[in-house]
Amino acid sequence: MTKISHMGIYVNISTMDIEDRTLDYLSARLKLKDRQELVSQQKQGKIRIKNPVDVLTLKDDMVDAQIGNLKTDEAVKLSTVNLNFYQSDTILKETIANDDPSAYNIPMFQRIGLAFTSGWSIFMDLLVGLINLWVFILVGIAAWAAYRYYKKRSGLISRTVV
Numbered sequence: 033m034t035k036i037s038h039m040g041i042y043v044n045i046s047t048m049d050i051e052d053r054t055l056d057y058l059s060a061r062l063k064l065k066d067r068q069e070l071v072s073q074q075k076q077g078k079i080r081i082k083n084p085v086d087v088l089t090l091k092d093d094m095v096d097a098q099i100g101n102l103k104t105d106e107a108v109k110l111s112t113v114n115l116n117f118y119q120s121d122t123i124l125k126e127t128i129a130n131d132d133p134s135a136y137n138i139p140m141f142q143r144i145g146l147a148f149t150s151g152w153s154i155f156m157d158l159l160v161g162l163i164n165l166w167v168f169i170l171v172g173i174a175a176w177a178a179y180r181y182y183k184k185r186s187g188l189i190s191r192t193v194v
Contacts, residue, residue, distance in 0.1 A: 057104045064097040 067090055130136075138146075162169070 057101060060097045060100045060104070064094055064101070067094045067097070 071090065071094070
């Protein structure tokens with residue numbers, strides 16, 4: 033039942049109704065054995081039965097016991113198990129992620145458009161970065177002008193001395 037219940041999505045109740053015929057089988061077999069011993073002891077002369085009708089009744093009981101055992105064997109072999117399944121009306125929807133990375137690539141023209149957008153964004157970021165460095169650019173221009181002024185002035189002085 034457990035293996036079959038995995039075939040259903042939702043199993044609410046699973047029951048199995050089985051009649052245990054083991055004790056009936058055992059009692060019939062023991063009675064038959066006792067009666068057979070009694071008959072074999074009578075044949076050997078150990079026991080004498082005065083009424084032959086009782087012996088015939090005993091033999092009939094032995095046959096009935098054997099038939100009962102065979103019926104029990106057949107009932108065990110041909111026993112049935114009833115399984116009733118139903119599926120609930122609820123519909124479950126599951127989303128499973130795709131593990132193929134190539135499935136997540138966007139089309140080529142969209143990637144080209146994103147490349148232009150990204151390039152323009154990088155250019156604007158570079159421009160904003162340079163504007164953030166305005167103090168250093170101003171100090172660099174002032175240092176270059178001072179150096180040039182110093183060079184020019186020292187060049188005039190060195191010519192006049194010669």
